[in-house]
Amino acid sequence: MNKGNLYVVSAPSGCGKGTILEEVLKNNTNLFFSVSATTRDPREGEAEGVNYYYISEEEFKSEIENGGMLEYAQYCGNLYGTPKKRVLEKLDKGIDVILEIETIGAMKVKKAMNEAILIFILPPSVAELRRRLNKRGTESQEVIDKRVNEAVEEIKRAVNYDYVMINDELENAIKDFEAILKASKLTIENNKNMIGKVLENA
């Protein structure tokens, strides 16, 4: 049996990656979404084990020491990380796993697991990203400025990804994302044993 693919998805806040992933996970039931752990407080509407596992800084640091984090990073003063065990178990069972993490963490995963497939979701433009964040109306201007600056830094790191896609129209973005998933299952790296099977008893 083939191992599952590991997809690492990054996008600046406000690029709609949550909505895209929600739809993609609905349509593709062989995908496992890896929930990250974080030390930040839950936002309104977020739930334990759905958006994040909310743990204390002490717990987080103890996980790091025990080698239990596939990657972790500090962002806006909080720690975010990927609990390793569940991810590796799913991949071994042939289940594809999606990690939704920021760019520094993504680079760490790629370094640890070169077969990981990195997907970056871009906004149509930085101006449009700012407009979307303003429209959301949940954060102060200062926080929005900070997010936009962070976004610019993250977008610059998109050159290290395998795929980049723009979320302009949601429907198209979902199609793009699903094409990447489907095509990446058809690469030769994933299918060397398929050739052997076709040739069996030839």
Next chain:
Amino acid sequence: MNKGNLYVVSAPSGCGKGTILEEVLKNNTNLFFSVSATTRDPREGEAEGVNYYYISEEEFKSEIENGGMLEYAQYCGNLYGTPKKRVLEKLDKGIDVILEIETIGAMKVKKAMNEAILIFILPPSVAELRRRLNKRGTESQEVIDKRVNEAVEEIKRAVNYDYVMINDELENAIKDFEAILKASKLTIENNKNMIGKVLENA
């Protein structure tokens, strides 16, 4: 403007690549199908400039000498080749080009143009391929045996391709093929300038 992608498609005779490509070309109007030149005689139902450009051995060899063939190969006693000029012109205009060629030619194209994307269409099994060739009923058992042996050799070379897909159900095969086309337009290699555009005026 980005250059077009060059897709090289190979499949043993009887794998349905003709039908797949016909549908894909109907659905994707930005794709240019590169018609090969050959010294073999037209089969019943084939037409000049549609299936092949049918040229004499003398003409073919003169093209080779003038550097006019992107690749060429001998197969079952006949010469097959890809006229270079039209392919490069389309790519320069940002149009994606599909070459349908056999495996030796495909390897030559990959060597000459490393950015080419090689797709191999597999039959579900060699036994099923033989069944399909027999069903077609247009060739003698001797010719079918020869084709099956050639197919086995070609399938062994599929490990050198970027993507491999099985044509079991036509509808699924078309979706697989189109996912490869779409995803390959989203690779970072094709989109470094997209990141610059998103960051403009940031």
